[in-house]
Amino acid sequence: MFRKLKGFRDMYPEKMRARREVFERINSTARGFGFHEIDAPSVELLELFRVKSGDEIVKQTFSFVDKGGREITLIPELTPTVARMLASRKDLVKPVKWFSFPKMWRYEEPQSGRLREFYQFNADIFGIAGIEADAEVLALAMEILDSLGLEGKYVMRVSDRILMEELLKKFGVSRVEETFRVIDKKDKIPEDVFMENLQSAAGDAAEKIIDVLNVKGSVGDVISKIGESSRGEILIKLQDLLDGYGKKITLDLSIVRGLAYYSGIVFEAHDAKGEFRAILGGGRYDNVVQLFGGEHTPAVGFGMGDAVLELIMKREGVWPEERMEVDAFVAVVPGFRKEATQIAMNLRKEGFRVDIDLTGRSLGKQLKYANRINAKYAIIVGEEVRNGKVVVKDMETGEQRTVGIGKLKEIINEN
RNA sequence: GCCGGGAUAGGGUAGGGGCUAUCCUGGGGGACUGUGGAUCCCCUGACCCGGGUUCAAAUCCCGGUCCCGGCCCCA
Numbered sequence: 001m002f003r004k005l006k007g008f009r010d011m012y013p014e015k016m017r018a019r020r021e022v023f024e025r026i027n028s029t030a031r032g033f034g035f036h037e038i039d040a041p042s043v044e045l046l047e048l049f050r051v052k053s054g055d056e057i058v059k060q061t062f063s064f065v066d067k068g069g070r071e072i073t074l075i076p077e078l079t080p081t082v083a084r085m086l087a088s089r090k091d092l093v094k095p096v097k098w099f100s101f102p103k104m105w106r107y108e109e110p111q112s113g114r115l116r117e118f119y120q121f122n123a124d125i126f127g128i129a130g131i132e133a134d135a136e137v138l139a140l141a142m143e144i145l146d147s148l149g150l151e152g153k154y155v156m157r158v159s160d161r162i163l164m165e166e167l168l169k170k171f172g173v174s175r176v177e178e179t180f181r182v183i184d185k186k187d188k189i190p191e192d193v194f195m196e197n198l199q200s201a202a203g204d205a206a207e208k209i210i211d212v213l214n215v216k217g218s219v220g221d222v223i224s225k226i227g228e229s230s231r232g233e234i235l236i237k238l239q240d241l242l243d244g245y246g247k248k249i250t251l252d253l254s255i256v257r258g259l260a261y262y263s264g265i266v267f268e269a270h271d272a273k274g275e276f277r278a279i280l281g282g283g284r285y286d287n288v289v290q291l292f293g294g295e296h297t298p299a300v301g302f303g304m305g306d307a308v309l310e311l312i313m314k315r316e317g318v319w320p321e322e323r324m325e326v327d328a329f330v331a332v333v334p335g336f337r338k339e340a341t342q343i344a345m346n347l348r349k350e351g352f353r354v355d356i357d358l359t360g361r362s363l364g365k366q367l368k369y370a371n372r373i374n375a376k377y378a379i380i381v382g383e384e385v386r387n388g389k390v391v392v393k394d395m396e397t398g399e400q401r402t403v404g405i406g407k408l409k410e411i412i413n414e415n
Numbered sequence: 416g417c418c419g420g421g422a423u424a425g426g427g428u429a430g431g432g433g434c435u436a437u438c439c440u441g442g443g444g445g446a447c448u449g450u451g452g453a454u455c456c457c458c459u460g461a462c463c464c465g466g467g468u469u470c471a472a473a474u475c476c477c478g479g480u481c482c483c484g485g486c487c488c489c490a
Contacts, residue, residue: 003463003464003480003481004481004482005481006480006481006482049490052490053490056488056490057488057489057490059416059488060488060489060490076490077490078490079490080490106488106489106490108487108488108489109416109417109485109486109487109488110482110483110484111483111484111485111486112483112484112485114489188486257489257490260490261490277489278489281489281490303490331449331450333448333449334448360448361444361448362447362448362449362450363447363448363449363450363451364447364448364449364450364451365444365447365448365451366450366451367450367451367452368451368452369451370451371451371452372451372452378450378451380449380450382449383449391449391450393450393451395451395452398450398451398452400450
């Protein structure tokens, strides 16, 4: 027996159906926000990922040399590809609003919520420097989670690199990058070690920084506690815009994320119980597109992997039932296969999901099968068909009746 | 890349140097070719892989693989 590769998943029909339902809801929410779906290659030149992320990231790719001697990799993220696509099309009408839900690969050790192959939903807006785009993207992220039944089960934590830099300068910190790096580690190391690191990076400002990091809450509350600033005004405007969408964020300046390239707000959605990794993350990255040869293009977006999402949806009991499903199963009585097939085909053309017996086994066995595939109705095609009638059995209740073939569509639609 | 815990039919499990490896469930067939979820019968099907210790290994030891979780990293 062959084994599965580490960190990869087999997807059987029951689970696939549930996942398809979730993915569809996510995609249709994005479409509802006026985003347009794109797709892209699953492999790119490895070099593409060095541009933005450097060698550390390249170590964690599934890469290989192709037959032409090129260094190729399965994509570990979508942003460089999207930037490349954007750079080679100067006729795009702005704002560009794109989403995609591709598979991605990262060569890492699997653990909770992390695999080597996964799907990641991505949505981005290009060409808008104003906070309106940040609001639209944040609102989409939250609406997606809400529409999946997670309303109130997660917290959208937002920070802002510009505000943080303003504050650090105000506190007299000179080594800003290093200080960010220390802050990023805050929750992963013991408190005393964190304090030590922070003092070595930020010196006397450490105490003030701690105060800022510990203030978490609504935008208004946090800004009033840390003091007025031009950037604070913009964040207040962000929440004001989000009020129009009916969404609330939490300002939490301890969120750092992707030190390398975010240039404005950054955000992460976490499950409210704090049990899992971030469900999604994103922010503004105005300086990235030009790295890939495009014009300087304002950009804001987020990515959301399917693994953590599934964990939290299951814990909250909102993950769809994992079971196969068809609308009807056509049971065939010996001698009536042709009529049965015609009935099945007519229903299939109406858009119903219809299975039909292929075995010629006993009616009892056929119904047992119908039961196993969760058919809503069994349609028994036998003698009655000579008079244009069939027996329809509701597999849930067991009720059955003899009806004209023309009535089938209506009956199946009832459910 | 590193660390901890696991691995017995398709799924869930019992056993823990020696007899035909336990039970539940599933799958196929039959009782029953015009009625499923019930019952009974038959069939199917497993000790992760490789090496070592031993008269004898599913069991003990070593290595690998995969699974679960943690570290690093998290784009």
